[in-house]
Amino acid sequence: MTSPPQADPSGSAAKLVRSIPEATVARLAVYLRMLGELAEQGAETVSSEELATATGVNSAKLRKDLSYIGSYGIRGVGYEVASLHHQIERTLGLDRQQAVALVGVGNLGHALAGYSGFGGRGFPVAALFDVDPDLVGIHINGIVVEHVRDIPRVCAERGVTIGMIATPGPAAQSVCDQLVRAGVQCILNFAPVVLQVPEQVEVRKVDLAVELQVLAFHVARRRAGDASDTVVAPSVANGVRDGVHVTNGSAVLPR
Amino acid sequence: MTSPPQADPSGSAAKLVRSIPEATVARLAVYLRMLGELAEQGAETVSSEELATATGVNSAKLRKDLSYIGSYGIRGVGYEVASLHHQIERTLGLDRQQAVALVGVGNLGHALAGYSGFGGRGFPVAALFDVDPDLVGIHINGIVVEHVRDIPRVCAERGVTIGMIATPGPAAQSVCDQLVRAGVQCILNFAPVVLQVPEQVEVRKVDLAVELQVLAFHVARRRAGDASDTVVAPSVANGVRDGVHVTNGSAVLPR
DNA sequence: AGCCGCTTGTGAACGCACGCACAAAGTTGC
DNA sequence: GCAACTTTGTGCGTGCGTTCACAAGCGGCT
Numbered sequence: 001m002t003s004p005p006q007a008d009p010s011g012s013a014a015k016l017v018r019s020i021p022e023a024t025v026a027r028l029a030v031y032l033r034m035l036g037e038l039a040e041q042g043a044e045t046v047s048s049e050e051l052a053t054a055t056g057v058n059s060a061k062l063r064k065d066l067s068y069i070g071s072y073g074i075r076g077v078g079y080e081v082a083s084l085h086h087q088i089e090r091t092l093g094l095d096r097q098q099a100v101a102l103v104g105v106g107n108l109g110h111a112l113a114g115y116s117g118f119g120g121r122g123f124p125v126a127a128l129f130d131v132d133p134d135l136v137g138i139h140i141n142g143i144v145v146e147h148v149r150d151i152p153r154v155c156a157e158r159g160v161t162i163g164m165i166a167t168p169g170p171a172a173q174s175v176c177d178q179l180v181r182a183g184v185q186c187i188l189n190f191a192p193v194v195l196q197v198p199e200q201v202e203v204r205k206v207d208l209a210v211e212l213q214v215l216a217f218h219v220a221r222r223r224a225g226d227a228s229d230t231v232v233a234p235s236v237a238n239g240v241r242d243g244v245h246v247t248n249g250s251a252v253l254p255r
Numbered sequence: 256m257t258s259p260p261q262a263d264p265s266g267s268a269a270k271l272v273r274s275i276p277e278a279t280v281a282r283l284a285v286y287l288r289m290l291g292e293l294a295e296q297g298a299e300t301v302s303s304e305e306l307a308t309a310t311g312v313n314s315a316k317l318r319k320d321l322s323y324i325g326s327y328g329i330r331g332v333g334y335e336v337a338s339l340h341h342q343i344e345r346t347l348g349l350d351r352q353q354a355v356a357l358v359g360v361g362n363l364g365h366a367l368a369g370y371s372g373f374g375g376r377g378f379p380v381a382a383l384f385d386v387d388p389d390l391v392g393i394h395i396n397g398i399v400v401e402h403v404r405d406i407p408r409v410c411a412e413r414g415v416t417i418g419m420i421a422t423p424g425p426a427a428q429s430v431c432d433q434l435v436r437a438g439v440q441c442i443l444n445f446a447p448v449v450l451q452v453p454e455q456v457e458v459r460k461v462d463l464a465v466e467l468q469v470l471a472f473h474v475a476r477r478r479a480g481d482a483s484d485t486v487v488a489p490s491v492a493n494g495v496r497d498g499v500h501v502t503n504g505s506a507v508l509p510r
Numbered sequence: 511a512g513c514c515g516c517t518t519g520t521g522a523a524c525g526c527a528c529g530c531a532c533a534a535a536g537t538t539g540c
Numbered sequence: 541g542c543a544a545c546t547t548t549g550t551g552c553g554t555g556c557g558t559t560c561a562c563a564a565g566c567g568g569c570t
Contacts, residue, residue, distance in 0.1 A: 093475020
């Protein structure tokens with residue numbers, strides 16, 4: 001906000017990180033990916049307009065988002081792709097690798113373990129856990145599945161900072177407690193339960209069933225208001241752009 | 256938008272559905288699940304306070320959410336579990352099954368196809384598609400994988416209303432176009448791209464890499480502001496409740 | 511060097527959503 | 541039947557997030 005003008009010192013992105021809205025952080029990640037693609041295509045600079053269109057946001061919003069991390073644009077020109085990429089990376093803390101532990105190697109967990117989108121983006125899956133004796137011991141993508149009871153030891157050994165929970169609902173809370181005890185700071189929860197964690201631990205929830213149910217609602221609404229003008233409140237997340245309707249996702253959830 | 260008041264024509268949940276905030280819709284799905292569990296446990300009624308605590312929201316917010324779908328509570332008592340469950344189900348359009356088509360049976364897609372959370376909640380996966388000749392023809396959970404080129408025909412035959420895209424990024428847009436042509440009304444997109452769709456089609460995006468990057472940001476912030484007072488803006492989605500810190504998920508995305 | 515056009519960065523207004531707090535309404539006990 | 545208690549439903553204030561619109565700044569052209 002009222003950040004005093006300053007050249008970046010050295011190490012961490014400390015001062016700059018003050019007070020970035022959560023919604024902005026999420027979008028920064030999207031910009032980052034697009035910047036990576038642009039860099040591959042050999043682009044030197046992008047204007048806010050171009051980057052905004054490519055990522056599906058309003059250009060003013062994009063500029064405001066970027067303003068939270070500093071003034072790295074050149075007026076009359078745009079943003080230097082490589083430089084901006086680097087700045088966002090630094091802000092999001094992606095300049096160092098974050099080891100991820102995944103608990104629950106069932107259906108979804110197995111897929112997540114093999115998902116290349118993680119390791120390729122600075123989140124190597126460093127540990128896998130399950131309780132099923134048939135699963136403990138097998139290898140997935142070169143990583144052996146350990147028993148849940150070893151979470152504290154293994155996580156400590158491998159410097160895990162982020163946990164992902166892909167267990168059935170009933171097991172999630174106890175697994176979560178284990179992860180917290182192991183010093184994990186952030187948890188991505190795929191289980192359909194509300195996790196109780198100490199204040200300093202961040203939980204983020206992805207609920208696939210909820211996503212579908214929200215879509216089902218829209219189908220129903222459409223059917224109901226078929227020939228009528230009954231319309232749901234547009235809400236912040238919707239919008240029409242270039243004749244293109246893109247309701248953004250929001251895995252959303254309570255609280 | 257400015258929909259004139261109107262009595263519901265036939266059976267559908269038309270007038271109740273007028274103008275429910277998107278955020279509320281997502282939470283209704285969460286309430287619904289908890290109500291299901293409560294019903295299994297034999298509960299007859301719940302108070303807003305109980306249901307709110309169980310789902311991790313503020314009780315006032317919960318009551319306001321429920322007020323959007325009507326007044327089904329009993330003052331001094333609470334809500335009748337079965338009745339409320341039914342009302343929410345109706346509002347979300349879950350009283351009829353929605354056939355889902357899944358395109359992309361790779362890592363993630365395969366898991367989604369086998370995910371019991373869908374079929375069990377009124378979203379039977381009715382069709383699977385891929386372009387890989389090695390995958391076309393195989394069976395997953397009793398469903399044969401068809402070629403992407405047959406999307407229009409198969410979707411029409413099986414009455415698919417919702418599409419899920421779990422392909423690599425580059426393939427997503429063309430697959431999306433196919434689904435739209437097949438009459439799919441809503442799309443859940445797991446591919447890391449912004450889809451362009453006609454206005455009447457709803458897109459919801461789930462981006463796992465973004466989720467992790469948001470978490471990484473929180474780890475970095477924590478490390479940076481270790482002994483300082485550097486704090487991120489709490490944002491609407493965070494909160495402390497009973498000494499429990501639960502930042503909600505938000506698969507979020509642009510727009 | 512000076513002007514022109516383009517793009518950034520941001521002040522200000524708007525709108526949604528959240529949460530408080532209370533009135534309305536129903537229930538239980540006497 | 542009345543009083544006290546419980547719980548819903550909601551009007552209102554507040555804060556965050558989005559959007560508009562414009563001044564400030566930079567590069568290129570003459």
